[in-house]
Amino acid sequence: MVVLYGNAAVVYRAPFTWKQNKLTWKLVHGGLMFLALLLSIVGLCAVFDSHKGLNLPNMYSLHSWVGICTVAMFALQWILGLAGFLFPCSPLWFRSSLKPIHIWVGKAILILGLASCISGIDENLLLALNESSAEPYNSLPLEARFANSLGILIVAFVLVVFGILSKDKWQRPEADGESFHMEVNQAKQEHLLALKVMRLTKPTLFTNLPVTCEDRDLPGDLFGQLMREDPSTIKGAEALMLGEMLTLPQNFGNIFLGETFSSYISVHNDSSQVVKDILVKADLQTSSQRLNLSASNSAVSELQSECCIDDVIHHEVKEIGTHILVCAVSYTTQYGEKLYFRKFFKFQVLKPLDVKTKFYNAETDEVFLEAQIQNITTSPMFMEKVSLEPSMMYNVTELNTVSSADQGESTFGKMSYLQPMDTRQYLYCLKPKPEYAEKAGVIKGVTVIGKLDIVWKTNLGERGRLQTSQLQRMAPGYGDIRLSLEMIPDTVNLEEPFDIICKITNCSERTMDLELEMCNTRSIHWCGVSGRQLGKLSPAAFLSLPLTLLSSVQGLQSISGLRLTDTFLKRTYEYDDIAQVCVVCPYTSNEC
Missing domain, CATH: 2.60.40.10 (Immunoglobulins)
Incomplete structure (x- = not known):
């Protein structure tokens, strides 16, 4: 009874039934309830016959009282539900008044049915085990374990049913012409x-389809005269499709x-x-x-x-x-x-806009976000604001303006219109806040960047606003040691030493004892002692390391050849193509 009753109670909550005729599922609901009621009555008759054959008294236990009340309420509930919700002749006020009572009593019957089952299982075990020659109940024989497990499953089933019934978002949506006829x-x-x-x-401007012809055509100036007399046309521009009048939505x-x-x-x-x-x-x-x-x-x-x-x-x-x-x-x-x-x-x-995003992780902790916004409506939009609200760990800089003498001007012009099916790209730079910039482990694991806030206006100033969900990026993998450049010149002279500053960060969770080795390449030559000890570096700590080098080849040269060795684990980390520098000759072409 409890299983059939619970399934009948949640039959309206199944999403695949929402788009189907409600009358069909109403009949399924009533049919399952009737079958549960019929089985309950059959069970009661079997109990009374069993007590009569064994000369046992009836209606003496709490289980029997709760069971009789449950079946009586169930029968009354089913009859009232049949009369109120399936008979088309029932008055509307009766249906609207009965619905909340029907729902409340239905939940109460399910609770009483659960109480009847649990008390009946316990009572049957006490009578069957304690009054026979079998093992007593307190020794927990196989029969007791099975019955207790069955009771736990019944309780879990009822809890699941109540959980489904308590979710408002799983309630069947009411559609046109569906509720109770x-x-x-x-x-x-x-x-x-x-x-x-x-x-x-907002209203829209009236549009018409002008019909024009030349003077030598058969109608002559007839159509032109009609358009001039039409109050919806613009005087002096009758052939223009757009009129002066406003039309309300129909x-x-x-x-x-x-x-x-x-x-x-x-x-x-x-x-x-x-x-x-x-x-x-x-x-x-x-x-x-x-x-x-x-x-x-x-x-x-x-x-x-x-x-x-x-x-x-x-x-x-x-x-x-x-x-x-x-x-x-x-x-x-x-x-x-x-x-x-x-x-x-x-x-x-x-959906008014199609938004696509792409992330670029720089060599530093900076993150560049490219947002591609497309107008997929049939009318132009005025883009009032497209901004990025960063997460708590980042500051954001918009890269969508061109600096002038006094103030920045938008790269899209003063009037930022987006025509139908046109696409526009916005660029943002995110930098870690100072309190998080030095925490390599924290920044490495951050995936949530922020969300876009887009505000636009349509033809006659109707405002719209759209906020994306939190944008997430794939966090870069730095490994155990991260090497980045804090300072490097853009252009250096050929065969002249220049300085760079490297930042070495321990991204692991252990203290590392590092040794630096500098390997020369065909064009880059390091100045200084290779194989020197850098000392111990704690987790999330960093050190700034000034280095000197020179280039023997002109052009755009790649800085490579640094090796860091963890002396404890004997593990070497190689760093090539760290950065690029432009090498020029400071003399004339003949001297070079």
């Missing part, structure tokens, strides 16, 4: 109140992710009666959740004839896909009858 009954019933819903959005249309959805809701009393206890509720159903958008959840005490209740709702859209605005109105007539109706408005939320 309510809309069919509501369409046939005349209500005293009228519900009007209009989406609030339907809900589409909305883009990041924009603010606004809607005007009006409830008007069309009757000559005074209506009482009016409650207007607006919910937005998405693919994952149901949001309450009503400004107030309190009921209006009364509404006179020809009066109305107005409300404006706002919601910043954060999910793509199908959205359903559910507007429900409940009220009481002057004769005490409670009525209820609702309307559904479906619209699509589309």
Whole structure:
């Protein structure tokens, strides 16, 4: 009974059933419940027959009392559910009042069923083991272990069912024309109140298709005269498709992710009666959740004839896909009858921008982020702001401006428009904050960089905002020892010594005793003693090492040939192509 009951309780929570007809799964729910009830009644009859054959009294234990109460409540629950939710003739007020009671009593029956099973298993073990010649219960024979394990599994199953029922995001989304055939009954019933819903959005300029012809054609100047007399055309530019007049949206249309959805809701009393206890509720159903958008959840005490209740709702859209605005109105007539109706408005939320990111890890701890943003709508956008909000360990510098005499100018010009299907690239440089810059182990493991904040405006100033999730990069692998350059000249003279400063960082978790070896290459020659001891370097510590070298070949030369040896483990780390330097001849071409 408990297993069938639990499966029937969560049948509406399976996501694959959400897009199917609710009536089918309502019948599955009722059928499983009926089968569980039938098995419970059969079990009760078997218990009474067994007690009668063994001359045992009935209804003396707590298990029997809880079991009878459970089955009685289950039978009453099933009958009321059948009458309230499957019979199309049941009144709407009865269904709306019964639904919360039906849900609460259903959970209570599941708890009572669990208590009946656990107490029944324990009672049966006490009677069967302690009153027979078999091993007693306290010695935990095989039968007791099996029965205890069965009880634990039943408890775990009930906990899983309650966990599924407690998740609001797993609740079946209500769709148009789906709930209890309510809309069919509501369409046939005349209500005293009228519900009007209009989406609030910016108007658009009126467009027409001008028809032009030459004077020698058959119509002559007829079409030109008609366009000049048309009030929607621009005087002196009648052949221009774009007019001066604004047009309001004719339907809900589409909305883009990041924009603010606004809607005007009006409830008007069309009757000559005074209506009482009016409650207007607006919910937005998405693919994952149901949001309450009503400004107030309190009921209006009364509404006179020809009066109305107005409300404006706002919601910043954060999910793509199908959205359903559910507007429900409940009220009481002057004769005490409670009525209820609702309307559904479906619209699509589309993706306005396509954002792609790419990371570049520099030789230092700097990270460069390239963000590629594409306008995938059908209208141009004014990019008001595209900024990067770094994580707590980084400072960010935008590289999207060109410095002038007084101030920086955007690389995209003063008017940053993004045409449909156009792509724009933004570049950012992230540097570790000073308190984290010296912690090599911390910076090495950081993968979260920050998130992009994009703000735009459409044709008539309608604002949209989109924030990406936390951007993550692949952390570079530095190994046990990291060697980087703190100072190196860009250009050096041929065969003249120049200085560089190397930074050696211990990225391991142990203290290292290092030895430096400098190996000459064909073009680079090191000046100084090779094989010298650098001393011990603690974990996450670093040392700055000045070195002198010269180049015997002109051109762009690669600095290579450094070797660091850990004397404890006898492990050598080779560093080639550390950096590049431009070698020039300071004399004339003949002297060189």
